[in-house]
Amino acid sequence: MRHVGAIASRELRSFFVSPVAYVVLTMWSVLAGTFFLSSLIGFQEDLIRAQQFQALDALEQMNLNDGLILPFYGSMWIVLLFALPAITMGLFASEKANGTEELLLTSPVTIWEIVLGKFLAGVGFVSLMMAIVAFYPGLLFVYGDPEWGKTLSGLLGLFLVSVTYVSVGGFASALTRNQLVAFVLSLVLLLVIGMMLPFIVELGVARDALGSSSALADVMRYIGTGEHFEQLLRGLVDTRDLAYFAIVTATFLWLTKTALESVRWR
Amino acid sequence: MSEPAPAIEAAHLSKRYGDALAVDDLSFRIGRGEVVGFLGPNGAGKTTTMRMLTGYLPPSDGSARIVGYDVFEQPLPARRAIGYLPESPPLYPEMSVEAYVAHVAKLKDVPRGARRAAVDHAIRRCGLVEVRRRVIADLSKGFRQRVGLAQAIVHDPPVLILDEPTVGLDPIQIREIRALIAELAAGHGDAGHTVLLSTHILNEVEAICQRVILMSEGRKVVDEALSELVSGGRSLEEVFARATSRDDAASIAPAPAGASEGPGAEGRA
Numbered sequence: 338m339r340h341v342g343a344i345a346s347r348e349l350r351s352f353f354v355s356p357v358a359y360v361v362l363t364m365w366s367v368l369a370g371t372f373f374l375s376s377l378i379g380f381q382e383d384l385i386r387a388q389q390f391q392a393l394d395a396l397e398q399m400n401l402n403d404g405l406i407l408p409f410y411g412s413m414w415i416v417l418l419f420a421l422p423a424i425t426m427g428l429f430a431s432e433k434a435n436g437t438e439e440l441l442l443t444s445p446v447t448i449w450e451i452v453l454g455k456f457l458a459g460v461g462f463v464s465l466m467m468a469i470v471a472f473y474p475g476l477l478f479v480y481g482d483p484e485w486g487k488t489l490s491g492l493l494g495l496f497l498v499s500v501t502y503v504s505v506g507g508f509a510s511a512l513t514r515n516q517l518v519a520f521v522l523s524l525v526l527l528l529v530i531g532m533m534l535p536f537i538v539e540l541g542v543a544r545d546a547l548g549s550s551s552a553l554a555d556v557m558r559y560i561g562t563g564e565h566f567e568q569l570l571r572g573l574v575d576t577r578d579l580a581y582f583a584i585v586t587a588t589f590l591w592l593t594k595t596a597l598e599s600v601r602w603r
Numbered sequence: 604m605s606e607p608a609p610a611i612e613a614a615h616l617s618k619r620y621g622d623a624l625a626v627d628d629l630s631f632r633i634g635r636g637e638v639v640g641f642l643g644p645n646g647a648g649k650t651t652t653m654r655m656l657t658g659y660l661p662p663s664d665g666s667a668r669i670v671g672y673d674v675f676e677q678p679l680p681a682r683r684a685i686g687y688l689p690e691s692p693p694l695y696p697e698m699s700v701e702a703y704v705a706h707v708a709k710l711k712d713v714p715r716g717a718r719r720a721a722v723d724h725a726i727r728r729c730g731l732v733e734v735r736r737r738v739i740a741d742l743s744k745g746f747r748q749r750v751g752l753a754q755a756i757v758h759d760p761p762v763l764i765l766d767e768p769t770v771g772l773d774p775i776q777i778r779e780i781r782a783l784i785a786e787l788a789a790g791h792g793d794a795g796h797t798v799l800l801s802t803h804i805l806n807e808v809e810a811i812c813q814r815v816i817l818m819s820e821g822r823k824v825v826d827e828a829l830s831e832l833v834s835g836g837r838s839l840e841e842v843f844a845r846a847t848s849r850d851d852a853a854s855i856a857p858a859p860a861g862a863s864e865g866p867g868a869e870g871r872a
Contacts, residue, residue, distance in 0.1 A: 340709065340710055343706060343709040343710060344710075347695070347698075347706050351695065351697055351698075354697040355697070435693065435694065435695065435696070436689060436691045436692070436693045436694075437693040437694070437695060438693075439654075439659055439687075439689045439693050440687075440689075440693035440707070440710070440754070441710070442658070442659050443657040443658055443659050443682055443685065443687050443689075444682060444707075444710040444711055445678075445679040445680075445682040445683045445710075445711065445712050446710055447679075
């Protein structure tokens with residue numbers, strides 16, 4: 338496993354010589370600012386409305402975590418679906434296009450080392466994205482008094498979702514030498530895993546066909562990221578949800594390894 | 604295996620792509636310190652063979668050993684013993700020459716303490732000193748080829764497998780690369796490297812190789828010492844043309860110098 342660090346650090350550095358990383362980080366920062374502001378304005382409007390109508394119950398219930406931080410994290414999750422494929426598309430596809438795959442596969446390096454090295458580089462980049470996101474709730478601690486636990490568990494949720502998506506995007510990248518194909522493929526996979534699966538289950542038609550409480554519907558709901566992410570957003574750190582992220586990530590890492598090997602067996 | 608294992612040993616290697624047989628039951632042994640020219644027309648299966656020897660492609664049949672290690676059963680020690688320059692040098696265009704060679708040194712298990720020196724050494728040997736801090740994307744083709752070579756020798760492997768190291772270079776660069784390979788083969792102090800080098804430049808073979816393996820349509824048609832091959836006044840070009848002509852009769856047996864008037868002579872392209 339000693340090559341993992343070398344592969345990860347080379348990859349991480351290579352992110353920052355291509356414009357893609359800067360474009361993604363810029364977009365990410367701008368959108369984070371925009372969504373934070375809109376969440377803030379939304380929260381303020383709710384507050385004013387509640388005061389106008391003297392809705393004391395509602396006023397009592399309102400807090401920065403549920404009213405502001407949660408929708409903010411939710412929006413960033415959607416951005417993630419579109420931003421991460423741009424980061425992961427090159428992980429393996431560029432090695433194939435450069436011919437450097439031949440170097441890696443003829444070096445005394447195991448395929449797991451390659452897969453994990455690439456994955457860790459992705460995780461490193463994602464950590465940077467999380468630091469940018471964390472800045473905004475951080476502001477609230479200066480001016481207000483949100484709950485630490487909920488704020489952090491939401492951030493943890495966003496981080497785990499990103500890590501999981503890196504493994505999905507890496508898999509897409511391992512299937513092709515064309516980065517554009519990798520981008521589209523991982524976007525589709527992420528949309529399916531992230532949004533479509535639970536959505537399909539809830540659709541009227543599908544509910545009739547599947548029966549919304551059928552085993553299949555349960556499985557599909559389980560596979561979707563949404564439910565697990567929401568638990569963490571609400572401040573519920575449950576091992577079952579943590580296990581979900583671990584399982585999906587491990588599965589896609591394993592698929593990536595298999596995809597890389599299968600290229601050699603053709 | 605009481606005697607030292609041969610540097611490279613191919614045993615009944617075959618590679619099938621769908622129905623096409625790219626390499627057909629290829630066997631040979633290359634002893635330590637030998638410099639072997641690997642010849643054949645395009646599509647003869649040279650690159651595929653080299654990829655099987657380096658462990659990049661699994662053979663459909665047969666096996667390969669590098670200094671005694673089976674390339675697929677014991678991949679890590681086998682790969683450590685190989686320096687490989689693929690057909691197109693495997694470069695990361697965004698890295699500097701120095702950073703790239705250092706990265707490869709890490710991948711190839713050069714111990715941390717020796718890394719600095721190994722990188723310097725490879726850069727010096729390949730004549731890259733003046734471009735060591737330049738980004739690879741900005742280098743000329745000749746320099747890139749040399750970076751590819753530096754990558755292959757940085758861990759000082761006993762076996763060098765070079766796939767067309769001089770293709771696409773200008774005559775001066777070709778001469779330089781060739782001199783470098785000859786120098787590597789001769790060794791510096793200790794025993795030289797074993798080199799298997801594919802090319803279709805015949806005088807390249809004459810300049811640096813002691814032995815020739817010639818492939819045609821996936822099969823080995825000639826495997827002989829260069830001095831034997833060109834004795835009796837034949838030029839390597841004649842041998843090449845005859846052996847790779849469709850007529851198989853001319854070649855398969857390691858023909859003694861006298862038996863050069865085969866029926867394949869008129870089949871010359």
